[in-house]
Amino acid sequence: MVFSSILFLFYFLAAVLLIYFIVPKSWRNWVLFLSSMLFYAWGEPVYVLLMLFTITLDYACGRLVGRYKQQGDGKRAKRTLVVAMVLNLLLLGFFKYTDFLIGSVNGLFGLSIPLLNLPLPIGISFYTFQTMSYVVDVYRGDTPVQKNFVAFGAYVSLFPQLIAGPIVRYKTIAEQLDDRTETMDQFAYGVRRFMLGLGKKVLLANNIGVLWSTISAMDASTMPVLTAWVGIIAYSFQIYFDFSGYSDMAIGLGKMFGFTFLENFDHPYISTSITEFWNRWHISLSTWFKEYVYIPLGGNRRGLAIQIRNICIVWALTGIWHGASWNFLLWGVYFGILLILEKTFLLKWLKKAPSIVGHVYCYVLVLISWVFFNFESVDAIFGYIGAMFGAGGALLDSQSLYLLTSNLVLLVIAAVGCGTLPMKLTNRLFHRLGDNSAAVTVIENVVLVGLFVLCTAFVADASYNPFLYFRF
């Protein structure tokens, strides 16, 4: 079930909100747990059992680790932790990477081992990382053991962030799971965030995605430079508004139910270096890798050589986390190399240069990374990058101009929307009028109604509603 659908908005969400707020407080985790199960089972009637198994496994491991620690039995606690990690990774590996491995082995040795052709369980990459964080946090003593199965189940399966993140680490919402207060202020904030996210996804991402799908289907070998750049810029907007819109919706829905998730995006395209970009893009994933891989490996405290090794490991893993194929590995390695270059000398240079240099440098490199992200074969990747730099022969043609002029307003709105300006202006305006003044209330609700009608119109049109993050 995707958020930007009639099913979710006008059936599921409406019903869950109603039930959640009429039942007694002590039932609310039950409501979240069961509704999340339904949310997941809707598209994955069989894989919901897999998720239940994961929940049970990590719930049990968490309790065991907790008990051994209480008994002062560090050895057994560690052994249980290792078992939990291995089982989680095996499940993720089996469902996500088996065919990739078989395919690679077949390719390398000329074999033809049959593929499993299992559909990928939706959100497995997200929820596996969440459950792993829980057992680790219990082991480290960062968080108390969750004794309530329903509360733990609700954490893992929580539908707002189930299929596209953010990856909520257990300790972030540990207390809220057991005791939270839903307030009107929080709910209203949740509404704003949710509608903002829905607008980003439905009005911007889907719309501009049509442009990218047109261009990406064209033959790169004869593609004019302008078309190639318009295409990949369109994609950069599509993926940003899609993904950050989804995170906004998750954070907003969380707020409505009284949860506070951490922010996942912070205007990534205004970055002046790749290092900064990754502090602003999919923050919950970078944080996860930092806390559970990079730092345990020694981080940057054991000399430059170890640090570079650690960066390589983290970025190979980050790449392959995004999808089980070679282009994602390449994509991760590409960022790993750029980060190493920046750590060793580039960052110092960039700091001395005017900031525009950093902006252009970072955005162009990110655009190129999206080419890796998009095409599975190396030929297609370099074909498209070639087209960006003139291999297609022409600078522009009639079609480039058509696509550009037809989407110009949309591209400008998207570009402005990536920056901090809209938020700053809104804040300044609201501040001047008085944050709780009648004027602000009127403006906000007029915008809310308009946005709601437009989003519903676009969802009802539904001619184009692919969801990018189903691959993860």
Place this chain on the structure above:
Amino acid sequence: MKRSIVTTVVFLILLGGLSVVNLFTPDREFSENENKYLATFPEFSFQRLASGAFTKGFEDYITDQFVARDQFVAIKTATDLAMGKKDNGKVYFGKDGYLFQKTDKWSDSQLTRNVSAVQMFTDALREKGCNAPVQILPVPSSGEILKDKLPDFLVLPDEGEVFDKLSSTLAPGSVIDIRPSFLAAKDSEQLYYRSDHHWTADGAYVAYVAFCQAKGLEPYGKDQFTIETVSDSFLGTSHSKSLLPMTPDVMKRYVPNFTFTVSVSFDDDPGPYSSLYFDEALKTKDKYVYYVDGNHGLTSVHTSAGNGKTLVLLKDSFGNSMLPLLCLHYENIYMFDLRYTAEDVAQFAADKQADDVLFLYGIDTFTTDLNLAKLMR
């Protein structure tokens, strides 16, 4: 706090209100704008639930039946237009109120298959001892002829390639190319509807004249017809794909000023009817069905032409509005729509001792239709 209350209440009214209204709005059976039967509540079984068929069916059902769907789609298209978009993914917004259908370029292999289907049909006909000339009259898409009405910078696939392919594959003289006539007439007459992909009766008349010239027939002049307006409220398929408010198209018919009678029957409705026009259709959305009752597998027409000549016509819907004019020159016309029949047309034409065989297809159908393969037997 006050601001929060208002925001919360407004959101809950919007979400809850629309949910409730949607839930209690009766289902519609048929959507005229989409020209399809809408999905109904899916059949439930545990097997269908486990396979995902039930949930998929349920989503189709609620999407199709969503309250005020047409109005919401219109809002969406209006937003596209307001943002300066030149298409909404389904139609291009042309100049002077013209909408043009957005289609993918044909695949060369399908085109090759369909051209050879025509060739194989001709061969089969000859084998069966029928020597009637086989010709094809491809109808260019509106965008091919009305280039000056397209949005700026838009370049559509060059349909000249299809004409070239046909001319180079089929016997000389097989292709009736109406492009010169259309280009000459496009500024003085409205050849295509603005809200539909079809040609108008005037367009069909220009093509008819070109057909007669190619066959060495004497076409009836416009002064020999009374040109009647049959509807001024036609909103066709392109309109359905945008649902924007627009000025409706005018539909006409050419009624001969001389006595001419017809008897029409269909493979699925023997009739016979004494008119080529079906008034009932003018009351519906799909008014183009007015011409010969839309598409049937086989439409048989016997006329008072009195020359004993027989035409076998293989066509898509473009043929329907041209048929009344072709009738004037043939005593018997058998019109096949391969999408709705499995008849062995070559055998049929040989049995009827056809004098002429004509393929009349819009380029879009001809380049993509999979049913021409039925001729390859």
